[in-house]
Amino acid sequence: MSKAKQTPSGECPQCWEHAYDKRIHRRLKPREDCLPCLDHLHNGCPDFNRK
Ligand SMILES: [Zn+2]
Ligand SMILES: [Zn+2]
Numbered sequence: 001m002s003k004a005k006q007t008p009s010g011e012c013p014q015c016w017e018h019a020y021d022k023r024i025h026r027r028l029k030p031r032e033d034c035l036p037c038l039d040h041l042h043n044g045c046p047d048f049n050r051k
Pocket of ligand 2: 012013014015016040044045046
């Protein structure tokens with residue numbers, strides 16, 4: 001069991017997962033943006049600081 005896989009309380013699971021699992025972003029094309037990350041970046045994270 002990897003510690004990095006477990007989202008600490010207070011952290012956004014999506015952001016945490018993408019920050020630690022680089023394979024998720026590696027699947028994207030070089031110029032392609034990660035939509036979930038962009039969404040959280042601009043709008044905040046659901047259930048945390050969503051505007
Ligand atoms: Zn991402
Ligand atoms: Zn997030």
